[in-house]
Amino acid sequence: MANEGSNGGSHVTTKPPPEPSPLRRAKFFQAxxxxxxxxxxxxxxxxxxxxxxxxxxxxxxxxxxxxxxxxxxxxxxxxxxxxxxxxxxxxxxxxxxxxxxxxxxxxLPGTQTRSFCYVSDMVDGLMRLMEGDNTGPINIGNPGEFTMSELAETVKEMINPEVKIISVENTPDDPRQRKPDITKAKELLGWEPKVKLQQGIPLMEEDFRKRLGILRKN
Ligand SMILES: NC(=O)c1ccc[n+]([C@@H]2O[C@H](COP(=O)([O-])OP(=O)(O)OC[C@H]3O[C@@H](n4cnc5c(N)ncnc54)[C@H](O)[C@@H]3O)[C@@H](O)[C@H]2O)c1
Incomplete structure (x- = not known):
């Protein structure tokens, strides 16, 4: 593509995007x-x-x-x-x-989040968004809102009542509230998360045990 500059002089040449591989059009190519x-x-x-x-x-x-x-x-x-x-x-x-x-x-690894969306719900939401016709930004997340101490108490109660919860000072840039508005995801994608925090915690524990090779104590 060649564009004439406004002063009528110089030419700016932009390289066209590469053509798809000819294999794409070949008879034996699978869709x-x-x-x-x-x-x-x-x-x-x-x-x-x-x-x-x-x-x-x-x-x-x-x-x-x-x-x-x-x-x-x-x-x-x-x-x-x-x-x-x-x-x-x-x-x-x-x-x-x-x-x-x-x-x-x-x-930017390390940024804290308070939207506890179980990964299977997240993957399902991302795939629905990709497969649909909607192009605008759409929030995918779980609007269930929990404070960090509620989260810590729930994990303690469900996984190990003996652990001690320690409060540490917050980082200055830590957002105070994180709660995704998923109205668009519900309306346009017919999607909403299914796994509640209390259901996700034991699934997460199981996943971590497998990854770290730590057996459950009986
Ligand atoms: N996990 C959550 O709860 C959560 C919540 C909301 C949003 N997100 C967003 O979803 C995305 C993925 O999250 P995640 O939990 O899987 O994080 P993650 O850190 O596990 O995965 C990010 C991946 O990107 C790779 N990566 C980072 N910089 C890269 C670069 N320049 N080039 C190539 N690879 C690069 C990392 O090696 C890593 O494999 C992030 O954008 C995150 O902010 C995650």
Missing amino acids: NMRILVTGGAGFIGSHLVDKLMENEKNEVIVADNYFTGSKENLKQWIGHPRFELIRHDVTEPLLVEVDRIYHLAFQ
């Missing part, structure tokens, strides 16, 4: 969906990859720099013909031909 998940080695990303890989039409590419994520989260898919893992920092350009992108790579 697969190629999906890029940035940050796919992280917590939400790896659960999303598990769900996407259930569909045999999906090819999944993960781009992750392993800042906070780990290959361990994806070990069941490494070597799978429909899966590809790329060590890549998404602040650098990446040339891949894909149909969909879930962008979950995050640059």
Whole structure:
């Protein structure tokens, strides 16, 4: 594409985007969906990859720099013909031909959150958003609001009544309230979270026990 500058002199030439691979139009090409998940080695990303890989039409590419994520989260898919893992920092350009992108790579690890959405609900919401026709920003989260002390008390009660809760000083930039407004997600996607905090805590405990190889005491 060539544009004439307003002074009628210089020409600015923009390179057109690359053509899709000719394989896409070949007779033997299967109508697969190629999906890029940035940050796919992280917590939400790896659960999303598990769900996407259930569909045999999906090819999944993960781009992750392993800042906070780990290959361990994806070990069941490494070597799978429909899966590809790329060590890549998404602040650098990446040339891949894909149909969909879930962008979950995050640059600011450590920020606290109070929206306790169980990961299966989050993955379901993200996939509904991707598969629908709505393009505007839509909040996906659990509006159930809990203070940190309520959370600590619930975890203590459900997991180990013997643990001692210690209060520490807050960081100055910590948001006081986090409660997503999911009206749009309900109306446009017909989505709302199903797993309540009290149901999610034992599931989370089980998941951590498996990851850390810690057996339950009888
Ligand atoms: N977990 C939650 O409760 C929660 C709640 C609300 C929003 N989110 C958002 O969802 C996203 C994913 O959250 P998560 O809990 O899975 O976090 P996570 O830290 O487990 O995953 C983030 C992944 O992105 C990768 N990454 C970071 N910077 C990168 C870069 N420059 N290039 C490539 N990869 C990079 C990390 O290595 C990691 O694998 C984040 O944007 C987070 O803010 C998470």
